[in-house]
Amino acid sequence: MDFTKFTKLSLGLAIALTVAPVSVQAQSDYPTRPVEMSVLFGGTANTIAQLLSETMSQQLGSPVVSIARTGGGGAIGYSHVQGSRPDGYSVVFNSNSINTVHHMGMLPFGYDAFVPVAQISVEVPVMAVNANSNWTDLTQMAEAVSAEGRRINVGISGRGSFTHIASAALFDAMGISELVNYVSYGEGNAPIELLAGRIDAAVQWPGQISSYTESGDLVAVGALGTNEIYSLPDVQSAKEQGYDIDISMWRGIAAPAGTPPEVVAKLEEAARASVTSEAFINASRNVGFEPAFLPAAEFAEVIAEDDVFYADLLTKLGLAQ
Amino acid sequence: MEDFLAAAVLVLDPLTLGMILIGTAIGLIFGAIPGLTYTVALALVLPLTFGLPALPSIGLLLGTYIGGMTGGAVSSILLGIPGTPTAAATVLDGYPMTQQGKGALALGAAVIVSVFGGLFSLVLMVLSVDLVSRIAISFGPAEIFALVVFGLSTICGLAGTSMIKGLIAGVLGLMVMTIGLDALEGVPRMTFGSVQMLQGVNMIVAMIGLFAVPFIIRALLQHWAGVTPAAATGKIKVQFPSLGYLFANWWLIIRSSLIGTGIGAIPGTGGPIASFLAYDSAKRFSKDKSKFGKGDLRGVIGPETAGNAVIGGAMIPLLSLGIPGDPATALVLAGMQIQGLVPGPALFLNNRIDVYGIYIIIMVSLIMLFFLQLLCIRLFVHVLRVPQQLMAVVIVVLCGVGAYAFRNSIFDIYSVAIVGVAGFLLVKAGIPTTPLVLGLVLGPTLESNYRTAMNLSGGDYGVFYTSPAAVVFFLMALLVVVLQIVGTVRKKPEPVPSVG
Numbered sequence: 001m002d003f004t005k006f007t008k009l010s011l012g013l014a015i016a017l018t019v020a021p022v023s024v025q026a027q028s029d030y031p032t033r034p035v036e037m038s039v040l041f042g043g044t045a046n047t048i049a050q051l052l053s054e055t056m057s058q059q060l061g062s063p064v065v066s067i068a069r070t071g072g073g074g075a076i077g078y079s080h081v082q083g084s085r086p087d088g089y090s091v092v093f094n095s096n097s098i099n100t101v102h103h104m105g106m107l108p109f110g111y112d113a114f115v116p117v118a119q120i121s122v123e124v125p126v127m128a129v130n131a132n133s134n135w136t137d138l139t140q141m142a143e144a145v146s147a148e149g150r151r152i153n154v155g156i157s158g159r160g161s162f163t164h165i166a167s168a169a170l171f172d173a174m175g176i177s178e179l180v181n182y183v184s185y186g187e188g189n190a191p192i193e194l195l196a197g198r199i200d201a202a203v204q205w206p207g208q209i210s211s212y213t214e215s216g217d218l219v220a221v222g223a224l225g226t227n228e229i230y231s232l233p234d235v236q237s238a239k240e241q242g243y244d245i246d247i248s249m250w251r252g253i254a255a256p257a258g259t260p261p262e263v264v265a266k267l268e269e270a271a272r273a274s275v276t277s278e279a280f281i282n283a284s285r286n287v288g289f290e291p292a293f294l295p296a297a298e299f300a301e302v303i304a305e306d307d308v309f310y311a312d313l314l315t316k317l318g319l320a321q
Numbered sequence: 322m323e324d325f326l327a328a329a330v331l332v333l334d335p336l337t338l339g340m341i342l343i344g345t346a347i348g349l350i351f352g353a354i355p356g357l358t359y360t361v362a363l364a365l366v367l368p369l370t371f372g373l374p375a376l377p378s379i380g381l382l383l384g385t386y387i388g389g390m391t392g393g394a395v396s397s398i399l400l401g402i403p404g405t406p407t408a409a410a411t412v413l414d415g416y417p418m419t420q421q422g423k424g425a426l427a428l429g430a431a432v433i434v435s436v437f438g439g440l441f442s443l444v445l446m447v448l449s450v451d452l453v454s455r456i457a458i459s460f461g462p463a464e465i466f467a468l469v470v471f472g473l474s475t476i477c478g479l480a481g482t483s484m485i486k487g488l489i490a491g492v493l494g495l496m497v498m499t500i501g502l503d504a505l506e507g508v509p510r511m512t513f514g515s516v517q518m519l520q521g522v523n524m525i526v527a528m529i530g531l532f533a534v535p536f537i538i539r540a541l542l543q544h545w546a547g548v549t550p551a552a553a554t555g556k557i558k559v560q561f562p563s564l565g566y567l568f569a570n571w572w573l574i575i576r577s578s579l580i581g582t583g584i585g586a587i588p589g590t591g592g593p594i595a596s597f598l599a600y601d602s603a604k605r606f607s608k609d610k611s612k613f614g615k616g617d618l619r620g621v622i623g624p625e626t627a628g629n630a631v632i633g634g635a636m637i638p639l640l641s642l643g644i645p646g647d648p649a650t651a652l653v654l655a656g657m658q659i660q661g662l663v664p665g666p667a668l669f670l671n672n673r674i675d676v677y678g679i680y681i682i683i684m685v686s687l688i689m690l691f692f693l694q695l696l697c698i699r700l701f702v703h704v705l706r707v708p709q710q711l712m713a714v715v716i717v718v719l720c721g722v723g724a725y726a727f728r729n730s731i732f733d734i735y736s737v738a739i740v741g742v743a744g745f746l747l748v749k750a751g752i753p754t755t756p757l758v759l760g761l762v763l764g765p766t767l768e769s770n771y772r773t774a775m776n777l778s779g780g781d782y783g784v785f786y787t788s789p790a791a792v793v794f795f796l797m798a799l800l801v802v803v804l805q806i807v808g809t810v811r812k813k814p815e816p817v818p819s820v821g
Contacts, residue, residue, distance in 0.1 A: 038729075042648060047655040050368050067729045068364065072502045072519030076730065079516045106502070106509065106519060153777055160507030183776050184505035184769075192588060192644055196458045198777060207658060211643060211665025283371075286661040319507070 030088055030263050031062040037253070038069040038092045040077040044205060044289055048121055048251060049093045051283050055274035060266070066093065073097060073160065075106045082113045086256040088263035091117065095251045096162060098303070099310040104160050105321025111303050114254035117264055118271035119294035119302060121284065123249040124225035125166050126235055128204045128218050130197055138222040138241045141201075142174040151181045155190035155202035160319050163190075163203045165310070166224050166247045168317050170203075173243040194218060206231045207288020224248070227292065230285050250292070250306075252299055268296050328677035331376050332685060340377040341682055344384025345689050349697060351385075352392020355402040355716060356529050356723020359389020363652040375660040376678045382656040383679070384686045386649055387439065387632055390592070391690055394431040394625055395697075399424055399704050402532040402716070406525060407592030407628040409758050410600040412532070413479070414613065414620025420550075421616050425702050429561040430618055431625040432694040434574055438626035439687040441578040442585065442633025447680055450669075453634075454641035457586050462774035463784040465587065467794035469767045472594040474798040475601035476756040477805035484809065487756045490747065494760020495767070497522050497740075505769055517732045524761050526724050526733045527740045531758065533720045534741020535748055537713040544710035559698045562618065573603055573619060574626050581627035585634020588644045592631045593762040599627030601801075632683065640664050640676065 035056075039049040046068060053064040069077035074097035084090035092114065102110040127138070135141040145152055154171070156164040164182060171177040183199055190202040191209060195217055203224065210231040212218035223229060223237045225248030238245050253271055255264060274280055275293040284291045294302065314320040331337065344366065351362035362385050370378030393405030394415065401416035403409040411431065418427040446453070460468075473491065480487020500511045501521020512518035543549045567574070577599040584595040603623030604613045613620050638644040643664035645651035657664060662675055669676055704712070724737040744754060778784040785791050 042651055043655075046652075047659065050655075051371065051659065054368055054371050069729050071521065071728065071730075072516065073507065075502075075516050076520045080730075104507065107516065151779075158504045158507050181776070181779070183773060185773060192458055192638075192642060193461070195642070196461060198461050207663065208643065211663050211667040215666035215670070217666065279371075283659050286663065287655075287658045288663075 030266055031060055033089065034063040034065050035060065035088065035267075036090050037064055037066045038077040038081050038090070039066050040074040040093065040095070040097060041070060042068070044123060044207065044287060045093065045095065045251060047287050048289060051280060052093070052120060052271070052274055055277055055280055056270045059270035059273045072106060073101045073104075075101050078107055082109060082256055084256060086258035088255060088259050088267060091253050091255045091267065093251060094254045096249055096306055096310065098254075099307045100160065100162065100165065100314065103311050103314045103320050111307055113257050115257055115259050115264055116296050116299040116303060117253040117255055117267045118275075118296060119250055119252040119292060119299040120271060120275055121251045121289045122225065122227050122292040123205055123251075123289045124223050124227050124229050125163065125203045125247065125249065126206060126209065126220040126223045126229070126232060127167075127170060127201055128194060128209050128220050129201045130194055131217055131219050132197065133200065133219075135221055136219060137236065138174060138238060138243060141221055142176050145176050145179055149179070151179050152200040153183050153198070154180050155185050155193050155199040156182050157190070158184045162249055165313060165317065167203045169245050169247055169313055170224055170238060170243065172316075173238065173245045191218075205288060210288060227290050230290065231288050250302060252294070264296060324673045325677045328674045329681055331674070332380070332678050332681040334376075336374075337377045337380045337682070338685065340373065341380040341384040341686050342689055344381040345388040345686050346693055348385035348388025348390070349392040349690065349693055352389035352404045353395035353697070353701060354719055354723070355396040355400060355404055355533055356719040357726065358405050358525060358723070359386060359392070360525075360649045360652070361723075361726050362389055363649055367652055367656055370656050371659060375662060375675060376682070378656055378660055379662070379679060380682045380686070382653045383682050384689075386653055387683065387686045388690060388693075389649070390629055390632055391435045391439075391694070393628070394435065395428065395701050398427045398431065398621070399701060400536065400712070400716070402536055403528060405592070406528060406762055407596050407631065408624075409528065409593060409755070409762070410596040410624035411621055411628075413600060413755060414615075414617050417614070417616035418618065418621065419705070423616065424705060425558060425698070426560040426562065427618065427621045428698050428702065429559055430621055432691065432698065433561065433567070434622045434626040435629035436687050436691045437574060438578045438581055438628070438630035439632050439690075440684065441575075442582040442630040443680065443683050443687070444633075445582050446633040446637055450637050450641055453586050453637050457588065457638050458642070460587050460790065461788075462770040462777065463788050464790045464794070466767065466770040466774055467785065467788075467791035467798075468584075468587065469594065469763050469770065471794040471798040471801075472598055472763055473759060473767065474801040475597050476759055477801055478601045478604055479597075479755045479759065480753060483751070484805070486752045490752045490754070490756040491760045493747075494757040495764040497527060498524070498761055498764035499768070505772055520728065520730060520732060522736050522740065523728060523733060524765075525727055526736050527761050528758060529720050529724055530737040530740030531744040531754055533716050534737065535745040537717055538745050540709040540713035549709050559695070559702065566618075570619060570622060573606070573623060576602060577623045577626035578630040581630025582634040584627075585631035585646070586637045588638045588642075588646050591635065591646045592628055595631050596624035596628040597759060599623040636679070636683070640668060640679065641666065
């Protein structure tokens with residue numbers, strides 16, 4: 001009896017059942033079937049993608065389905081979309097991660113394996129500290145840390161993650177990078193450590209900490225980007241406090257290189273209408289991100305500029321490969 | 322009180338009640354089907370909530386979560402394949418009961434105690450949310466590491482006939498989980514330069530492989546050899562344990578509820594560790610241990626009570642701190658945020674009515690779950706009428722779909738096949754599966770918390786013995802190991818037939 005053969009056969013059957021048949025369609029009537037949007041991360045990335053696919057489905061008249069392809073710091077989802085047919089039916093909900101995973105050597109291709117469709121949102125990271133620290137802004141924090149001369153523990157989600165890179169850039173600008181010890185927590189666990197006082201500071205997303213700044217348990221000492229933050233209007237940006245950095249997490253849509261321009265234009269238009277819709281804006285305030293539509297051409301510039309910036313920063317941090 | 326009544330009025334609205342019912346039913350079905358989990362169900366229902374008002378959406382999400390948490394027991398008991406990781410411990414005694422024709426009784430007991438566990442944890446949560454969230458905060462990496470070590474020490478009780486083989490299985494489980502991109506240091510481990518390997522072996526995918534594939538191979542082997550156990554014929558009746566039996570085991574049920582609630586409240590631990598600890602304690606504190614692993618109803622009651630008691634516990638950090646314990650609660654959190662309910666201390670100040678609403682939703686969902694289960698068990702038990710070789714074919718399809726659905730990755734389908742065949746060979750070599758599962762489930766938590774604790778302390782081992790909570794857990798783990806050694810030495814080899 002040949003069981004391996006049987007297992008293979010059954011697996012083949014299972015695979016055949018899960019992969020829908022693909023037929024080639026004319027581009028003019030795009031989209032004629034559901035568009036698959038690969039989402040690379042959980043948390044806010046997933047929430048925004050779900051909201052976006054809901055409104056984009058209405059705009060396109062064909063379902064846009066967000067599908068989680070997480071893992072490898074985004075590498076899994078990028079390689080899936082990069083390897084799929086450039087017909088506009090498989091797109092990726094991308095972010096700065098395209099630049100970081102590539103320069104860290106986990107992805108053999110970079111941002112130019114994709115054509116940008118539109119920027120969707122921006123999340124501004126903020127540096128949060130426990131209220132007991134009595135730090136109220138970045139300058140005071142830098143002075144206090146230098147004066148004490150002790151190493152501070154800073155929570156990040158993982159080495160090479162966005163929170164790590166952003167923190168490193170800020171502390172470098174503040175001149176205290178020598179005194180920082182990074183502690184990895186995995187995604188989303190840092191607020192607890194911060195509240196408990198086991199770490200001194202952590203870069204956080206506005207949606208994660210607005211409840212605590214309101215209750216007075218945590219203090220946001222500065223924002224790393226310059227976009228206005230709806231849920232934390234009083235937080236000053238690092239730039240306003242005299243530190244020359246401007247780092248935010250942009251998210252947008254990209255398609256595999258070679259996707260026809262008229263298809264990209266249709267997706268871009270649907271994205272514009274979705275991001276500027278009232279429902280999307282209302283949801284963004286609750287979730288804690290800023291809607292920030294940019295058309296394909298401008299989005300391309302953002303990605304290319306960032307690529308240079310992260311290549312540089314990662315080399316400086318010793319993370320580049 | 323006024324707020325409470327206002328919340329009750331909102332929840333008792335037909336739309337909200339309908340959504341809770343739909344959610345609970347969807348969760349139950351996804352949980353009951355091997356390969357599909359409530360995490361997948363939650364991802365599917367989340368977009369449906371965007372157009373709904375706040376409480377109906379939360380009703381749909383929490384219903385799905387609670388239904389899914391409970392549904393896992395069904396396939397654990399009837400097929401020996403856990404529907405959810407939390408239900409893995411239920412297989413140990415639940416499946417042997419089915420093989421002895423007592424599957425309906427095991428299911429009936431699971432329904433009663435899981436609803437009880439859920440309600441118990443809800444009450445405990447409502448009464449102690451402030452206090453427990455403060456204690457939960459004090460659980461840092463060192464304490465969680467100690468707790469997980471304690472959890473792993475239960476391998477002793479699960480190893481079956483040979484401690485060495487049990488340890489081999491446990492370590493194998495720990496090793497498998499190190500494959501992939503290390504989340505803390507961002508370093509690829511054992512990926513051999515492959516991008517696909519960066520995603521690592523998913524815990525749920527590995528579990529599907531470990532339990533389902535050996536089931537399939539065994540069923541087909543038996544079929545070809547012509548020794549398939551006869552499928553049930555005649556009337557299959559749902560049975561419930563007598564009230565007398567439940568009262569006689571009241572301390573087991575309360576203890577398991579406490580274990581579940583307590584562990585659920587600590588972020589990053591959750592269901593599987595609670596149900597395994599509850600199983601271990603059920604076995605350890607009973608006078609007659611001889612029937613455990615061979616179909617003792619207490620071995621179902623312990624983990625099932627604790628598994629559902631995790632619900633109330635997990636709500637504590639979710640609501641009061643905004644910290645989700647696992648991917649499923651992270652989706653519930655996303656749904657709440659979209660509705661403008663941002664969990665955290667401010668939620669209790671600004672949205673008191675919604676918080677009461679959430680309490681009532683959990684209660685309503687658990688009650689609905691009880692009646693839904695009464696209906697569904699009648700259907701589910703008919704699975705026993707299906708000849709095993711046909712069931713095996715259905716399971717092949719479900720596993721393929723389920724493994725793919727979890728991360729939408731073909732890689733995971735290959736993982737199921739590879740892990741599954743390896744699992745079958747291990748069983749043939751007499752290496753027990755359960756310690757392997759424990760390693761899979763606890764490995765990542767164990768490793769990351771150890772490393773984080775050491776990083777925080779600057780490499781000083783002092784963190785592990787200066788924290789009272791950590792010391793207590795380490796001592797408990799030590800006690801378990803010592804008792805086991807003493808027991809083994811005293812008994813000498815006993816002529817127990819090996820359990821496959």
